[in-house]
Amino acid sequence: MLKRRDILMLGGGSIVALPLTPIPYKLLDDTAIWTQNWPWIPVPKAGAASVKNSVCTLCRAGCAIAVRMVDDRPIGVMPRGEAPGGICALAFGSHQLPWHKARLRTCLLDGKPADCAGVAAAVANAAAGGKTVAVLDERPGRAMSGLYRRFASAMEKGIYATPVIQETATLEAAGQLCGGKSKLRYDWSKAATVLSVGAPLLDGWPGAAELIARRAKGEVKLIHAGSNYSRQAQLSERFIPLAPGSECAFALGLAGALMAQGAPKADGLREFESIVSRFPLERASAMTALKPETFKELAQILAGNSPAVVVGGGDFASGPFEAETEELLAALNVLLGSVGREGGIIARPEWPGEAESKRWNEIPDGSVDVLIADRAAAGFALPWNVIERKLAKGAFVAAISTWNEGLATRAQAVVAAPAPMEDWTESAQADQAGWAVAPAVLKRQEGAVTPDEFLTALAAAMSLQLGDGFGIEDEMKSLAAKIHASKKGEASGQKVSAMATADDLWKAISEGAAWSDQAAPAQSLKPRLPGAKPEEMERLLAVANSHPPKSKPEGFPLALLATGWVAAGAGAKPPLARKVEDESLLRRPAGRAAMNPSTAQGLGLKNGDAVKVETRRGEQQMTLTLDDAVLPNAIESEVVGGGAMELFEAGPDGTWRQAWARVRRA
Amino acid sequence: MRSAIFFLTGVAMMLLGGWVGLPKVLYKQQAQPLDFSHKAHVVKAEMDCTGCHDFREDGSFAGVPKLDNCAGCHAEPVGTTANEKKLVEAHVTPEKEIGWLVYSKQPINTRFSHAIHVKKAELKCERCHGEHGKTETLRPYEYNVVSGYSRDIWGRSVSRLRRASHEGMKMDDCMDCHKEKGAVAGCLGCHR
Numbered sequence: 001m002l003k004r005r006d007i008l009m010l011g012g013g014s015i016v017a018l019p020l021t022p023i024p025y026k027l028l029d030d031t032a033i034w035t036q037n038w039p040w041i042p043v044p045k046a047g048a049a050s051v052k053n054s055v056c057t058l059c060r061a062g063c064a065i066a067v068r069m070v071d072d073r074p075i076g077v078m079p080r081g082e083a084p085g086g087i088c089a090l091a092f093g094s095h096q097l098p099w100h101k102a103r104l105r106t107c108l109l110d111g112k113p114a115d116c117a118g119v120a121a122a123v124a125n126a127a128a129g130g131k132t133v134a135v136l137d138e139r140p141g142r143a144m145s146g147l148y149r150r151f152a153s154a155m156e157k158g159i160y161a162t163p164v165i166q167e168t169a170t171l172e173a174a175g176q177l178c179g180g181k182s183k184l185r186y187d188w189s190k191a192a193t194v195l196s197v198g199a200p201l202l203d204g205w206p207g208a209a210e211l212i213a214r215r216a217k218g219e220v221k222l223i224h225a226g227s228n229y230s231r232q233a234q235l236s237e238r239f240i241p242l243a244p245g246s247e248c249a250f251a252l253g254l255a256g257a258l259m260a261q262g263a264p265k266a267d268g269l270r271e272f273e274s275i276v277s278r279f280p281l282e283r284a285s286a287m288t289a290l291k292p293e294t295f296k297e298l299a300q301i302l303a304g305n306s307p308a309v310v311v312g313g314g315d316f317a318s319g320p321f322e323a324e325t326e327e328l329l330a331a332l333n334v335l336l337g338s339v340g341r342e343g344g345i346i347a348r349p350e351w352p353g354e355a356e357s358k359r360w361n362e363i364p365d366g367s368v369d370v371l372i373a374d375r376a377a378a379g380f381a382l383p384w385n386v387i388e389r390k391l392a393k394g395a396f397v398a399a400i401s402t403w404n405e406g407l408a409t410r411a412q413a414v415v416a417a418p419a420p421m422e423d424w425t426e427s428a429q430a431d432q433a434g435w436a437v438a439p440a441v442l443k444r445q446e447g448a449v450t451p452d453e454f455l456t457a458l459a460a461a462m463s464l465q466l467g468d469g470f471g472i473e474d475e476m477k478s479l480a481a482k483i484h485a486s487k488k489g490e491a492s493g494q495k496v497s498a499m500a501t502a503d504d505l506w507k508a509i510s511e512g513a514a515w516s517d518q519a520a521p522a523q524s525l526k527p528r529l530p531g532a533k534p535e536e537m538e539r540l541l542a543v544a545n546s547h548p549p550k551s552k553p554e555g556f557p558l559a560l561l562a563t564g565w566v567a568a569g570a571g572a573k574p575p576l577a578r579k580v581e582d583e584s585l586l587r588r589p590a591g592r593a594a595m596n597p598s599t600a601q602g603l604g605l606k607n608g609d610a611v612k613v614e615t616r617r618g619e620q621q622m623t624l625t626l627d628d629a630v631l632p633n634a635i636e637s638e639v640v641g642g643g644a645m646e647l648f649e650a651g652p653d654g655t656w657r658q659a660w661a662r663v664r665r666a
Numbered sequence: 667m668r669s670a671i672f673f674l675t676g677v678a679m680m681l682l683g684g685w686v687g688l689p690k691v692l693y694k695q696q697a698q699p700l701d702f703s704h705k706a707h708v709v710k711a712e713m714d715c716t717g718c719h720d721f722r723e724d725g726s727f728a729g730v731p732k733l734d735n736c737a738g739c740h741a742e743p744v745g746t747t748a749n750e751k752k753l754v755e756a757h758v759t760p761e762k763e764i765g766w767l768v769y770s771k772q773p774i775n776t777r778f779s780h781a782i783h784v785k786k787a788e789l790k791c792e793r794c795h796g797e798h799g800k801t802e803t804l805r806p807y808e809y810n811v812v813s814g815y816s817r818d819i820w821g822r823s824v825s826r827l828r829r830a831s832h833e834g835m836k837m838d839d840c841m842d843c844h845k846e847k848g849a850v851a852g853c854l855g856c857h858r
Contacts, residue, residue, distance in 0.1 A: 013679075016677060020684075
């Protein structure tokens with residue numbers, strides 16, 4: 001007779017033996033797999049796998065990539081051998097961008113869906129009567145830039161404009177010191193010391209791969225001076241923290257320290273000395289919050305480890321420096337004897353893609369009646385008020401954009417441009433002669449209009465004559481033909497001079513080969529230090545003395561600094577990049593503000609608090625992160641996504657290095 | 667004594683159920699659409715693996731042979747077997763692909779390059795597929811009713827102890843070999 005106790009013993013024996021069987025482990029494993037394979041999870045269609053060579057055009061670095069395809073769908077992106085530094089998280093997820101939720105599905109007119117002809121008619125109507133029409137191109141040097149320039153010059157009052165290109169800002173200032181005609185570049189291959197002032201050289205600049213490789217071999221010493229402990233600061237051997245907005249004072253102080261070590265041979269030294277003498281080291285020290293010894297020590301390092309090069313340009317989020325700061329940074333290179341020397345700043349060849357343009361900040365305020373802005377991701381932020389300042393009252397704005405963000409949300413007309421990989425896109429390196437093309441690998445979304453198609457429609461609506469061959473493919477072939485005719489440079493290792501026809505070069509470029517011309521032309525550079533004219537001297541001193549801004553408004557005690565990576569201007573971030581960065585906190589996610597714990601303690605705030613950051617332009621809610629690396633009495637605000645950028649006010653020169661802010665718990 | 671007997675019976679039943687019963691319940695069998703003798707092709711016809719499981723011109727692996735591969739030799743029967751007759755009549759003539767059930771089919775979140783492993787790392791086919799290339803008939807395809815995966819992914823041995831080097835295609839198996847060879851692939855090297 002079976003008793004209750006027998007059943008319990010039988011059950012007990014079974015339970016004891018259960019861990020000795022594969023049942024729990026196998027079922028756990030299988031169930032885990034089962035949960036990853038729910039029937040409602042979409043499964044990509046299988047197909048023929050292939051790989052297409054291309055380049056990433058999300059920023060100007062133009063890294064060589066290979067796009068993994070299944071049938072006609074891009075499913076992944078890998079770096080190619082020509083990108084020795086690898087590729088960034090943005091590039092890794094770039095194949096996801098055509099499906100991004102911020103993608104514009106159709107052209108818009110006053111926020112309502114419209115077709116290309118409708119948008120063109122509205123822009124033509126706004127431009128009628130000889131109005132001033134500006135075409136703003138954030139990525140100059142492309143074949144598309146050539147089309148914008150042609151379009152602007154076909155109009156009576158057309159302006160082809162570009163913003164300050166940060167990678168070339170110091171080079172252009174150095175070019176001015178050399179007489180204004182020289183095209184220059186940095187010689188990363190031989191530099192022994194690089195002092196980056198605010199510039200994120202290793203974190204998104206073209207040429208980063210070469211510097212990273214040389215740094216790993218101990219061939220180059222990197223020093224970073226800036227107001228935030230950026231990725232560049234972390235990767236440098238030494239970080240010199242500067243009080244926010246004091247870069248100009250830092251440059252002048254360092255010039256003084258260099259000159260005190262021994263008079264370098266440079267034209268204009270006497271006049272420049274008189275500027276430096278009016279800005280003693282103690283003053284530079286007080287403004288930058290650095291000890292005078294730091295300037296002296298830095299001057300010794302730079303002079304003792306030549307060739308040394310000083311690089312400015314600003315960064316992706318907090319924008320360019322004032323022209324005067326760039327001029328003084330260029331002057332440091334002259335003092336170091338680095339202009340015209342291998343390993344410093346050298347002459348570079350011109351190339352057919354370059355064209356004269358008007359700098360956006362040189363356009364008179366309130367003079368633009370119609371703006372056509374190409375929002376091809378430039379990598380750096382461009383706040384609305386930098387653009388707004390130049391617009392006439394009631395101006396009409398048309399944005400050519402893939403994403404419904406930034407300028408597209410301000411514009412009356414929006415042209416829905418194809419996403420990356422859906423159409424030809426280009427990478428033109430601003431700081432050297434380089435050009436690469438990414439072919440279309442994905443069928444273009446219905447409703448997307450390419451910039452050249454829009455310009456053609458607009459020209460028809462405005463009765464403009466654009467000439468023959470006004471199309472991106474024709475323009476790119478024409479550019480390839482010009483390069484081939486010059487016989488200069490090479491395309492992914494193959495010399496252009498060895499290519500029989502221009503078609504051979506175009507074929508190579510259209511299949512992912514990057515063209516570049518590294519040859520330094522035989523050109524003697526004779527730089528002259530600034531300050532020859534009294535007004536020039538006063539201008540430089542005025543800027544050095546005015547930073548940090550004295551006009552701190554009552555009740556706004558904190559220096560607000562914009563921080564962000566190349567994605568600050570990229571429009572949309574691929575989900576893969578967002579997941580990797582946001583979850584790892586390798587980069588601060590959007591909507592985050594960071595503050596030194598001592599500053600937070602004084603304000604009664606703690607880590608993770610929801611706070612409102614307020615400037616005179618408005619307020620934004622953010623989540624507070626406490627970070628020892630943030631300077632006291634400063635707050636760093638991540639501007640990815642554009643929201644926090646609204647808090648900054650650009651000056652007349654188009655810079656927005658810092659704003660005064662106050663913070664309170666939300 | 668009586669209690670001990672029931673206790674030990676419980677232990678024995680669970681062990682038996684776990685080690686013998688579980689695989690029978692967990693795996694279901696499915697017959698291949700057509701039988702195939704690897705031995706006949708490799709030994710008699712003196713073909714090698716890549717004769718049918720070929721690499722494309724771009725270096726990528728073509729995978730399980732398509733009907734075209736078979737039709738190249740078997741447009742008409744060249745032997746007298748029932749299987750060949752079925753191949754020609756049911757597939758080659760009506761141009762109907764054979765729906766082979768792939769023993770080593772990898773999960774959707776995985777990618778595997780035969781080209782890298784066979785050409786670059788010079789692994790033999792047998793390293794992962796064992797003596798499959800010498801079999802006279804195709805064994806039934808077995809799949810896990812919970813995960814849906816082929817049994818070959820876990821391996822024949824439910825304990826995964828004392829299994830042959832080619833048994834099992836779980837991540838651990840890949841990792842063991844990678845560790846042994848010092849090959850670094852990273853997460854995205856194998857996972858989509």
